[in-house]
Amino acid sequence: VDPTDQRQALDLDAADPLAGFRGRFVVDDPDLVYLNGNSLGRLPVQVAERLRELVTSDWGGGLARSWERWGDLPTQVGDRLGAGVLDVADGQVVVCDTTTLNLYKCLHAASALAGPGPIVSDRNNFPTDRYVLSGVAAQTGRELVSIDSTSVGPSPEEVATACANGVAIASFSLVDFRSGALLDLSGITEVVHAAGGLVVWDLSHAAGVLPIPLDRCAVEFAVGCTYKYLNAGPGAPAFLYARRDLQSAARQPVWGWFSQRAQFAMADPYDPLPDIRRFLTGTPSILGLAAVDEAVGLVAEAGLEALRAKCVALTGYAMQLADAWLADVGVTVVTPADPDRRAAQVSLRHPRASWLRAELQARGVVVDARPPDILRLGLSPLTTSFAELRAGLDRLRAICVPAGG
């Protein structure tokens, strides 16, 4: 079968059990090729409806009375996300604040629980993770050890070496944001635990596209955003997972009233709730929580195994097309060929990646570029069709191989 044949894309779409989900999203412009779900997922129809209802009815009509229903949203939506996206038992996830702040809270909580030793991470980790890690290291007087991994993220062996002289906390992003490589959560967590450390995983580029063995690997803490493959909208609140047995001893440094026992007794002193709610801080975004609630429902309905299968197929097809169309024009695939090392992103390397991104956008193809030379295709299993993906790479080929060339 020739992967570049249009019929191949149509056959793949016809056989896709998740193809129907695309109709559950707003797709105004059928000619737009949107391969940027790694940045901002498309708008689910039911999120738009829920937000309209929330604004006009719950806020406009119910006004402050609606707080009776809003007050528990951070844990209700947390449980729904926990069950549908992370496959963990209730009572271990809250949705609130940002990934940056949730990481800050988890790292400080982990540091207070951990023994002596450094914080270990990866020099290729996502920038906000790197910045928060360096801040927490400075604030806790711990050394920050940075693994100089290859561009596809550290292996368990590299992490084991970095932890050989002791480790308090190790923190990584499950998917490398540049290469799209999927790290070995199970293997890395195991070597960190063996070295006596706790792990804090950032699942931002993994949530909603594959099963994540948090429970089986006894991961201590995890955070992630909801606006990428979870499709909850720009700046929607992030999630925070803390393993149940650690919660009552865990302390995070932002002591806000949503974490207080008997919040409306409004009494001193600060006495945080004994459960996952101690990771809450101030008044949460109700619009954001409602959006996450609806968006996560779509992921749960599709199922993580089906989403995973679709991602393997989409990323595999993207790599086949890249090999067939782009290898001769200086575009190389960065993402690992092994499906076990990929999530939902395929990264291409070209010295003029930023220019290619702009040229693609002018032709109705949205991707993003990351310095110095990476073009990222974020393939969203609920919304990206094989035909859409093929059209995007076809237009990329046309830019790289000018007419007559």
Add this chain to the structure above:
Amino acid sequence: VDPTDQRQALDLDAADPLAGFRGRFVVDDPDLVYLNGNSLGRLPVQVAERLRELVTSDWGGGLARSWERWGDLPTQVGDRLGAGVLDVADGQVVVCDTTTLNLYKCLHAASALAGPGPIVSDRNNFPTDRYVLSGVAAQTGRELVSIDSTSVGPSPEEVATACANGVAIASFSLVDFRSGALLDLSGITEVVHAAGGLVVWDLSHAAGVLPIPLDRCAVEFAVGCTYKYLNAGPGAPAFLYARRDLQSAARQPVWGWFSQRAQFAMADPYDPLPDIRRFLTGTPSILGLAAVDEAVGLVAEAGLEALRAKCVALTGYAMQLADAWLADVGVTVVTPADPDRRAAQVSLRHPRASWLRAELQARGVVVDARPPDILRLGLSPLTTSFAELRAGLDRLRAICVPAGG
């Protein structure tokens, strides 16, 4: 003039230059008496429209391309709020995160700038402020000195006494959340400065209802929420003010990517922007920012002087009605009679305040209660009419004076 005469309320409404603003808000149920603007302001029509447009067009249609316009919203909306609500020059306000987190950031930044000495606050300060203050005190090794003020908040003299042995930071809420008393920002700031301390003001219950002399008093830091009298919706992002001359030396502890110089260079090490943006952290809520943007525009259009005059009139009328109708049935006014000591809230005391709140709600009057015995009326100058206020207190009278009584 008999204040309880219905004609009095109608005359006051007829003479109110801000009366037309009520029509700019969603008022579905004309019989509902909503006196809870201190908790959650009503829905401005243009906020609902902007959110609908943002969701369907900017997110649904523009998708990640819209980040080109969204990226600067925290400072754009901050400047708009700074000009219209705080009357300060551009470049000193950001809108992001929650009041709790912004207070945490300001207190840590202030602590790093301040000399030795304790943190001074008030035992009656709002709970989340109390909790954050105690956390920051513990984290910075500073003593937290709590003034045992009366229920109407500390006077400059009480603050001066508390600072007599030195002060690093003093932090108060400009309006006491229980009594509705307006503190003397100018006098308190002056005595703190004279004692060598920095001030961090929480303006949550003051923003949008009166001019606040931040500039004239050289206030160092201020924070506040946007969902009360600013009407930006449940859990909308908070604001943070940092005086311009302090910004380049100020450091806050949550080192996120939105505060990084050359954010999309995605490079190490953390190097925060030299201006107000160093107080940003993670990806901000775009829906929340759009709501604040529109809502703040209404406040700016009305003007702080006119809003202040309306609040003085509304709170004065509420107190007249309470004196006439409720004094004999065990309901007393807690809020100071001096207009210079009031903002937009009138608090009533009754031993069964919580029961009264529920009875009122059953009769279509929304207020709130705070332990142990306070009933709060939050009078929103853009939306509360004198007739609405009179109807609410009339129904309260009917509960307190049962038929035939």
